[in-house]
Amino acid sequence: MIALSLSEIATAIDGVLRLHGADTPDSVVSGVVDTDSRNMAPGGIFVAKPGETTDGHLFVGKAVEAGAVLAIVERPVDDAVTQIVVADVLQAIAALAREVVARVRAGGRLRIVGITGSNGKTTTKNMLATILRPEGETVAPVGSYNNAVGAPLTMLRVTYDTRFLVSEFGADASGQIARLAGLVSPDIGVVLMVGMAHAGGFGGIEATVKAKSELVAAVRPGGVAVLNADDPRVAGMSAIAEERGVAVRWFGESESADVRASALRVSAEGTDGTVTVVGRDLPLHLRVLGAHHVKNALAAIAAAAELGVAPDVAVERIGTVELAERWRMQVMGSDRVRIINDAYNASPDSMTAALRTLAQITGPDERMVAVLGAMSELGEHAHEEHAKVGLLAVRLRIPRIVVVGQEARSLYLAAVAEGSWNDEAVFFPDADAAYEYLRDELRDGDRVLVKSSNSAGLRFLGDRLGELFS
Structure with missing residues (x-):
């Protein structure tokens, strides 16, 4: 972050400054800003964000040990560090971002x-x-x-x-x-x-x-x-x-x-x-x-x-970009068994695109295998959209469709109804069960797509398969 005094930061985020040690309102801070104490560095600003499973206020001490010199908090903490107390830390970092970008942008x-x-x-x-x-x-x-x-x-x-x-x-x-x-x-x-x-x-x-x-x-x-x-x-x-x-x-x-x-x-x-x-x-x-x-x-x-x-x-x-991001159409495994790990995000559009890509890159002497999990956040459209993916997989003539997780079961049922019989489509309740099956099922010449939303956890199944066949 650009250098700002403690008083400038407190004003920008509408907070109450609580000084510690030799700090004064004019003391300057310019370190990294983060909500994760593990990412702190000397001179950093720790944002104590309340979470669903834990509370950032519990980690202020860890952040200080890592070098944090300022904590943005929603309530005062006992840790030995200067603090700015605000009503909402998310609104605070947004306000601070607005202020910092405006100052930098003023330079033209x-x-x-x-x-x-x-x-x-x-x-x-x-x-x-x-x-x-x-x-x-x-x-x-x-x-x-x-x-x-x-x-x-x-x-x-x-x-x-x-x-x-x-x-x-x-x-x-x-x-x-x-x-x-x-x-x-x-x-x-x-x-x-x-x-x-x-x-x-x-x-x-x-x-x-x-x-x-x-x-x-x-x-x-x-x-x-x-x-x-x-x-x-x-x-x-x-x-x-x-x-x-x-x-x-x-x-x-x-x-x-x-x-x-x-x-x-x-x-x-x-x-x-x-x-x-x-x-x-x-x-x-x-x-x-x-x-x-x-x-x-x-x-x-x-x-x-x-x-x-x-x-x-x-x-x-x-043309120099080889990988969009980890777990996004990430090619793993080997020429023998190629794993395409695309299980960080999934929507009907991206699922369709990934399946079509699998069909396009698989040669006549190779076998397509689609390992598919749930698409999240579809609400009332979930059943219909999963069923559409199952139909598409069959119509693309994918000979082995492996469906993982109860939330994706309608995908499996649609594939079976469309004609994917005799174990062409199989269902497993979790990634471990799917791994045990795929470990023995996959063979030389297979081209394997692993695709699901992040919440389904199949990205880790893709990693395991990539390591197994590397």
Whole structure:
């Protein structure tokens, strides 16, 4: 974090300063800000966030041992450290992030990109950060730091030397993106797609559209909205941009897109094709597995172009990205048995894309195996959407469908009803039981997709299989 005095921090977060030791209101702090005491470093600021299973106030002492010199708390603690007491620590770190970014931005150097969408946020963020880092100091989220905690903590990492802040905005209810994006008013807002992810929390697809459009509404006047020309729900957000005096740049496969892809060829080595940027054709090669990541690449290229990066440079740098993120289409195992571990997030759209990718990269002498778990946060749509995935798996002629967990059972039943009989589709109550089966079932030439939401825990099953067949 940039250097601020204790009194400046207390004022920014509307807190009561309780000094300790030799500290004075003018004492300056500039260390890391985090809610995890294990991430503390000398000079750091520990945020004592209450949690569902524990309470950060219990770990202030650990943070102090690791070097924290300030604790932001909701109640005073006995630990020997200066504290700022606030009503709500989440609101406090959001207010502090707003203050820090505003101060850095006042220097005129910082440019901010916000990214949202039902799928692809983390991949697009990583691709864009890869493009931008050679241009100057770039701050981007670690993993999927895109919520009320992660987004402000990422913003607090900016310094006066930072040229680009890439923020990822996730949400499972309306108003969340508006609050997070409103902290920084991005220069560029990227909306990737609107699908069924988190539809249960939002209350339906139309509510999801409204929630994602909050990013476009938060882009500062004179900024740019980068929108998916192939998604009608996203394309409709251009009206919001126009009302706010925000320019629109389009990406997709549509002929009208400013940045578009064509002639795509998918293989186990990645995706090749042509990307056209304002009439200029460039060869595209993505190492990240799956044709669905092409849209993410186009969005990153379009955003980078608005930040002054030449298209050919952006395309070349994106070609160096080998992995979107851990547990996202992560290739493991070996040529003998290849494991594709994509079990960090799952929605109907990403599940469909992953299954299609499995079909595209499996050769005629190889066998497809789909290990599938639950898609979370679908609400009343859960049964129908899981059943659709089961039907798709059969129609893609996947000869071995392994369904794990009671929440995904409707997927298994739909596959059986569609004709996946004689143990072509099997069901297991948990990942351990599935592992015991797969350990003996998998054979040379198998191409195995492991796909589920994070909560289903199949990412660890994918890791075990990857290690077993490495």
